[in-house]
Amino acid sequence: MAGSWLERFAADERHPTPCAGFDVDEALGAYDRLLAAFRGRVRVQYAVKARPDDELLSALARRGSGFDVVSPLEIERALGAGCPPRSLSCSNAFAGRDELAHARDRGVLVFTADTPAMIERLAAARPAASVFLRLAQEHVTGAAIPLGGRFGCPETEAVELALLAAARGLDVAGLSWHVGSQQSDPKQWERAVGSAARVARRLRRRGVDVPRLNLGGGMPGTYRSRTPSVETYARVILAAVDAHFPPPHQPELVIEPGRALVADAGVTTASVKAVVRRPWGTYVVLDAGLWNAGLLDNLCGIEYRITYPGHPDGRAVRPVTFCGPTCDSLDSLTAADSYRAPVGLAAGDRVAIWSTGAYCATSALVGFNGYPPVPQFVHAPPR
Template identity: 75%
Template sequence: MHLPGTWLERFAADERHSTPRAGFDIGEAVAAYDRLLKAFQGRVRIQYAVKARPDHALLTALVRRGSGLDVVAPQEIEQALRAGCAPRHMSCSNAFADRQELTHARIRGVTTFTADSSDMIERIANVCPHSAVFIRIAQENLTQAAIPIAGRFGCQEDEAPELALLAVRRGLKVAGLTWHVGSQQRDPTQWEQALERAARIVRRTDHHGVTVHHLNLGGGMPATYRASTPSVETYASVILAAVDRHFPRHRQPRLIIEPGRALVADAGITTASVKAVVGRPWGTYVILDVGMWNAGLLDNLCGIEYRITFPGHPSGCATQPVTFCGPTCDPLDCLTATTPYRAPVALATGDRVVIWSTGAYCSTSALAGFNGYPPLPQHVHAPPP
């Protein structure tokens, strides 16, 4: 994924600066955007999920590349506007937005929203009349997702046509259907199941004279963490084949995807140092100067396992199972793993450690000063446009 000589490789190898440090390469994120668009053969419109990483320079670069933006809260709308994103290219995917949030979106020109209940449709119709709405459908069987997104999200299949009809009666446009197959979804066929369900819903809405113009495939495409996943090209091939199978060529809805971590996770890196190596009868603990709270590695609590390398130790050296811990005295400040991490037996205090694929969510979820450790400084590399 990272070729020798890239900015990320140089950042990882740079020992002139003390740790901990976090780096992010906008060029890598833009390259991931281009690769995703190419994999889908130009048949999708990309709306980057701002919540994954809202850096201004990143948003500006993606908007210039042609990306729309998926926003949730007023602050994200303002960030999108500052990045040059036109309101018509934003979609507010917050299916629980209150009147104040909807009012702010309307005033700022946003006209596309998401709903998965009759209450939300009524609220949108009252606050943002004549706008467009995506009907969000619940997704089932999310066992291959690192972070299942279910429960409070999405209506049942039988409800979707009724919500579409309600939206039309209340003067809204039905923009289309949307769903989310779970974050870091390792099974591309999850989109196949969702598209089959969407096709059944479209046939029912067609029967009532309501045309579905778009299918928003949501997020969920994976980054390169510790567990292997299929390539982006594999996901695109499975999804496009499912679209062709379930929707006739002359009536295919336009496709939208909302990637977050798939664009930015692999563009981020965290460098750390070993504070201590502690041997106990039940295991060995490696204490780092980065952890759950000051580096924002909270995705690990949901099953994401980061790749970790040891630049000062040769490949093939003797290793042992270890548990990596952060610098705080909080017992949760450690990286859990289904298969124990392994570190060089010779790893010692002061050695450098590199944590890869930390570009998504880490910069905004780090706590400010917990236990006296401030969030990591963020070093953002923006190549010339």
């Protein structure tokens, strides 16, 4: 990232703080690296919820990416970016009749279901649609944000849902799952592929093929905790698919990255408002925090990397707690291992909060305590 647009943005004092920058080129680089790691064996459906900027969606569509969408607005954004309807997948397994009707009218063909009620709604609203059956992922470890509970059905129920879908005239597109957001353990996909293989074998005996596996999202961004490389994830996943689905039953693969493509393409810059020293610790109050900068993933244990433009490496540091500008006690960045800031950090100095490209722009609260969402600057390549 040395010399990148993001580094230049973070150090550019012409931008009043707080502000956030996003580099579409960085996201495209992550997209290309993902495809290369999977040796061209996956089709990418970018999860629009992670970052829905028009410039990003248009650039990904030109690259050939499809999109994972869950709402009418996300469908409109994806179509407006130039993505054809056939390249959209609606993964909202709880979509209502009006939402399904909107998707139908816009030409969306691929959906997700994990209950009989959703199968029936889909068959009524979108006859002959393709449907992925979402498998439950209980007892998953390694994810900052687990996605169990209301998402996914057990293996036995998935078999019955696939048979119901076929009986209602729907095309069984395959099986899907999600092993949790910011998943640090590639082997969780091994478990999921094994579960899918058991369902696929039972379905084949009932005359229903499983042509595709949707690997879901979950691959991580780069925060304070180290995670494996994208190449490691790809190697583990492809090995699991080859072991559990030998020819002639090898399925096509779909993947729905969000955070993995856009987290590292963003940076938030802030200024120090105050340094407060108490007998029990030092607090650095910033003009960007959980609420106005959308750093809400910190509440789930994700710790953003922080650097200090203007303070060279190697200077003395001390443990600090970073706080946002509001009077809410939750508006601080928690850390298992305390952040360490330069001893000389003072009011007016700038800090850079890295890997804020995913979810931050859309989850910032509107005007809490009178602080508006942090302005976003998007750097996009020329068309």
